[in-house]
Amino acid sequence: MPNRLTIALLFLGAATLHAQEALSLEEAVAQALQHNLALQIQRLQPPIAEQAVMIEASVFDVRFDGEGSYHRSSREIVGATTDATEFEQDSVRVGASKLLNTGGTATLSTSLQRTETRGSGASLLPQLYESTLALRIAQPLLQGAWSGVNLARLRQAQSDLAAEQLRLRAVALDLTLEVTRRYWALSHAIARRDLTLSSIEAAQQLVNEMDARSQRGLATPIEVLQAQASLAERKEELIQAENAIADASDDLSEAMGRLLQAPGPRHAPAVAELPRTAVPLPDFAVMWPQVLEEDLDSRIQE
Numbered sequence: 001m002p003n004r005l006t007i008a009l010l011f012l013g014a015a016t017l018h019a020q021e022a023l024s025l026e027e028a029v030a031q032a033l034q035h036n037l038a039l040q041i042q043r044l045q046p047p048i049a050e051q052a053v054m055i056e057a058s059v060f061d062v063r064f065d066g067e068g069s070y071h072r073s074s075r076e077i078v079g080a081t082t083d084a085t086e087f088e089q090d091s092v093r094v095g096a097s098k099l100l101n102t103g104g105t106a107t108l109s110t111s112l113q114r115t116e117t118r119g120s121g122a123s124l125l126p127q128l129y130e131s132t133l134a135l136r137i138a139q140p141l142l143q144g145a146w147s148g149v150n151l152a153r154l155r156q157a158q159s160d161l162a163a164e165q166l167r168l169r170a171v172a173l174d175l176t177l178e179v180t181r182r183y184w185a186l187s188h189a190i191a192r193r194d195l196t197l198s199s200i201e202a203a204q205q206l207v208n209e210m211d212a213r214s215q216r217g218l219a220t221p222i223e224v225l226q227a228q229a230s231l232a233e234r235k236e237e238l239i240q241a242e243n244a245i246a247d248a249s250d251d252l253s254e255a256m257g258r259l260l261q262a263p264g265p266r267h268a269p270a271v272a273e274l275p276r277t278a279v280p281l282p283d284f285a286v287m288w289p290q291v292l293e294e295d296l297d298s299r300i301q302e
Contacts, residue, residue, distance in 0.1 A: 022270045022271070022272060023269040023270060023271055024272060025179075025180060025183050025271075025272065028179050028183050028252065028256055028271075029176050029179050029180070031256045031257065031258065032175055032176070032179045032255050032256040032257060033172060033175065033176070034257070035256060035257030035258065036175055036255065036256065036257040037257055038171065038175070039168075039171055039172060039175055040257075042167060042168050042171045043168060045164040045167065045168065046161065046164045046165050046168055048164075049157070049160045049161040049163075049164040050161055052157045052160065052161070053154070053157040053158055053161050055157075056153050056154040056156075056157045057154055059099060059153075059154075060098065060099050060100075060101060061098075062096050062097070062098045063096065063097050063098070064094070064095070064096050065094070065095055065096075065097070066092070066093060066094040066095065067092070067093050068090070068091065068092040068093070069090065069091050069092075070089070070090045071087075071088070071089040071090070072086070072087065072088045072089070073086070073087045074086045074087070085117065085118070086117070086118045087115070087116075087117055088115070088116045088117075088118070089113070089114065089115045089116070090113070090114055091111060091112065091113035091114070092111065092112055093109060093110070093111035093112075094109065094110060094111075095107060095108060095109030095110070096108050096109075099150075100139075100150075101147040101150050101151050102139060102145065102146055102147055102150065103139065103140050103144045103145045103146060103147075103149065103150050104137060104138055104139035104140065105137070105138045106135070106136070106137050107134075107135070107136040107137075107138075108134070108135050108136075109133075109134050109136075110131070110132065110133045110134070111131065111132045112129070112130075112131045113129070113130045113131070114127065114128070114129050114130075115127070115128040115129075115130070116128075166296050166299055167296075169296060170296040170297070173296070175255065178255050179252070179255045179256065182248065182251045182252040182255050183252060183271055184274065185248045185251070185252075186245065186248040186249055186251075186252050186268065186269075186271050187271045187272060187273060187274050188248075188274060189241065189244040189245045189247075189248045190245055190268070190271065191273065191274055192241050192244070193238065193241035193242060193244075193245055196234060196237050196238045196241045197238065199234045199237075200231065200234040200235060200238060203227070203230050203231040203234045204231055206227045206230065206231075207224075207227045207228055207231050209227075210223055210224045210227040211224065245268050246268065248268070249268035249269065252269070
């Protein structure tokens with residue numbers, strides 16, 4: 001009777017597991033892509049590399065500058081008559097400069113100057129305005145010349161950004177592959193546990209049958225002991241199967257980023273059963289060129 005109760009409780013535990021809300025493979029992958037710590041760290045690398053590109057590109061940004069001045073003076077000439085003259089002058093200049101990818105510098109500037117003279121010594125033009133517009137281009141011919149030298153750091157930053165984006169994609173694809181493998185590993189462990197439960201039930205029926213046959217003198221004590229030993233072996237296999245489920249569940253939770261989010265006792269999620277039909281493999285001649293084209297490690301090295 002205790003053995004039957006134990007088996008019933010084991011079957012009840014298995015039924016409770018399957019009664020949980022099933023976790024599909026797509027949901028497991030989605031949670032992993034959202035919560036996996038390694039992927040979250042890798043997501044930070046492309047924005048950092050993008051900032052490096054912006055820093056290197058800012059070297060070629062247009063720079064504006066400007067200045068203004070004001071000057072005032074007075075002069076008195078003492079003679080037969082006293083002549084007093086005042087000079088007032090103000091000016092303003094604005095300009096823009098840009099470093100060219102050839103290493104040269106282009107500068108465009110404009111200025112406006114006003115001169116005013118007051119007093120008896122003033123000229124015929126009491127106010128004089130003067131404006132200028134200048135364009136200046138300087139280009140080195142040897143050191144620091146031409147785009148190959150000046151764009152090297154920008155191109156390196158852009159290459160680093162492309163590599164980080166490919167690494168992020170590679171990490172996401174590797175994580176998807178690993179979650180898929182661990183998902184079906186857990187499903188396989190649960191299936192083996194269920195098979196072990198069935199074998200325990202059969203072994204228990206054999207023990208009961210041998211006990212009944214032994215009471216009627218139709219079975220020897222050795223046969224009874226063999227049936228009990230077989231039942232004990234099946235129970236040991238059940239313990240190992242339960243441990244395999246716990247390990248597979250922890251592996252899947254780790255890949256999904258849930259291992260540290262659920263304190264307290266953890267229970268294996270109810271995953272889908274193993275497929276009963278084989279999935280046909282793609283043709284090698286068609287698959288191999290696609291593999292070479294999508295080889296992210298090679299593209300990162302480029």
